[in-house]
Amino acid sequence: MKTYTCFVNRRYNSHMSVEPRKLPSLLVDIEEGVIDLGWGHPSPFLHPLNDIESASRSLFASNDSGPLQYGATQGYGPFLESLSVFLSGQPAYGIEIDPAELFLTAGASQGLDLACTLFAKAGDTVFVEEPTYFVIEKIFREHHLQVSGIATDHEGLMVSVLREKLESGVRPKFIYTIPTYQNPTGTTMSEERRSELLKLAEEYDFFIFADEVYQLIYFDQLPPKPLGTFDEHGRVISFGSFSKILAPGLRAGWIHSSGEVVSRFSDAAVTFSGGGFNHFASALIKEVIDLGLLESNVKKLRSVYSERSKTMGSVLLEEFGDIAAFQQPKGGYYYWLKFPEGFDTTSFLPLAENHGVSFRPGNAFSESGRFTSHLRLTYTLFESADLAEGIRRLSIAYQRS
Numbered sequence: 001m002k003t004y005t006c007f008v009n010r011r012y013n014s015h016m017s018v019e020p021r022k023l024p025s026l027l028v029d030i031e032e033g034v035i036d037l038g039w040g041h042p043s044p045f046l047h048p049l050n051d052i053e054s055a056s057r058s059l060f061a062s063n064d065s066g067p068l069q070y071g072a073t074q075g076y077g078p079f080l081e082s083l084s085v086f087l088s089g090q091p092a093y094g095i096e097i098d099p100a101e102l103f104l105t106a107g108a109s110q111g112l113d114l115a116c117t118l119f120a121k122a123g124d125t126v127f128v129e130e131p132t133y134f135v136i137e138k139i140f141r142e143h144h145l146q147v148s149g150i151a152t153d154h155e156g157l158m159v160s161v162l163r164e165k166l167e168s169g170v171r172p173k174f175i176y177t178i179p180t181y182q183n184p185t186g187t188t189m190s191e192e193r194r195s196e197l198l199k200l201a202e203e204y205d206f207f208i209f210a211d212e213v214y215q216l217i218y219f220d221q222l223p224p225k226p227l228g229t230f231d232e233h234g235r236v237i238s239f240g241s242f243s244k245i246l247a248p249g250l251r252a253g254w255i256h257s258s259g260e261v262v263s264r265f266s267d268a269a270v271t272f273s274g275g276g277f278n279h280f281a282s283a284l285i286k287e288v289i290d291l292g293l294l295e296s297n298v299k300k301l302r303s304v305y306s307e308r309s310k311t312m313g314s315v316l317l318e319e320f321g322d323i324a325a326f327q328q329p330k331g332g333y334y335y336w337l338k339f340p341e342g343f344d345t346t347s348f349l350p351l352a353e354n355h356g357v358s359f360r361p362g363n364a365f366s367e368s369g370r371f372t373s374h375l376r377l378t379y380t381l382f383e384s385a386d387l388a389e390g391i392r393r394l395s396i397a398y399q400r401s
Contacts, residue, residue: 175207181223218302
């Protein structure tokens with residue numbers, strides 16, 4: 001099994017003398033020998049180092065120091081133009097993207113955090129899918145927003161439940177959704193529900209924050225078009241990220257929305273003060289795009305992740321086919337397992353870790369603490385052989401629970 005840890009140890013006391021202390025170099029801290037299937041991260045062994053090196057050479061060969069200066073508030077113009085061409089050419093988008101409707105971010109989470117600042121205030125109500133990405137609820141809480149969950153099923157957000165809540169008089173500032181290959185369930189919102197959601201947004205006057213970072217990570221068939229495709233009134237703010245399709249260390253992403261919405265982002269104090277986010281990284285990514293390297297990297301990731309997903313699914317079927325309910329993902333990063341009622345995955349986690357495997361318990365993805373019999377597994381971080389071994393370890397732990 002490849003090693004996925006990289007930490008440096010140093011400690012400083014109050015007198016600044018040097019003692020051993022852990023100063024992490026990476027976000028992921030996986031104990032050696034443990035197959036942690038909980039982290040929703042790309043594999044570090046898939047990061048395209050050679051492509052980044054080629055793009056860097058191309059960038060510096062221009063002898064242009066502009067990317068080292070403060071950037072335009074909306075983002076580096078040539079980057080936005082290259083990104084628009086790239087997205088417009090993707091079958092999973094299927095629409096022409098106007099660069100004037102793009103905004104550079106330091107990743108989807110940073111973009112969502114800024115969107116909360118601009119489009120909501122403390123005490124406002126916001127809706128989220130139930131279950132949903134656990135970090136987003138932390139972001140909303142830090143903005144002192146009132147979070148209310150909307151149920152999901154195999155077609156994603158249950159628009160009928162949303163309508164009932166709206167008709168009861170609750171008025172959100174926005175609803176947060178992951179419409180394609182949702183985290184943690186892996187489900188995709190149907191086109192019919194996407195259209196219905198847009199109608200409700202217009203009727204009840206709220207925005208839709210569409211976290212569409214998995215839109216390009218499809219396997220055997222194309223997903224529905226992004227939510228913005230169905231938007232005629234500027235209700236959708238779509239968030240994309242290079243973390244999922246290039247490398248998370250670049251800390252770059254984008255927002256796609258109406259020109260009016262993009263102007264609000266561009267006029268934010270944080271961009272006016274320091275210029276556009278990650279100006280240099282965006283200049284580098286522009287070179288990656290223009291050299292055709294992003295296109296080839298996305299194709300490689302789709303192929304590798306599809307294979308890993310099938311491997312995990314095959315072993316899950318062998319080990320848990322008559323125990324847990326789950327569906328084969330059509331894209332994205334995740335399996336969502338439902339165990340028999342009464343089985344508590346949070347209580348099960350320490351036993352699993354004692355057997356050398358880890359996961360994310362279901363209640364971590366619930367505002368109300370539900371889904372205690374569920375767990376999420378990720379197939380992107382480890383290679384196929386490690387994934388198979390991890391599921392077998394999970395099975396042994398379950399048999400001893």
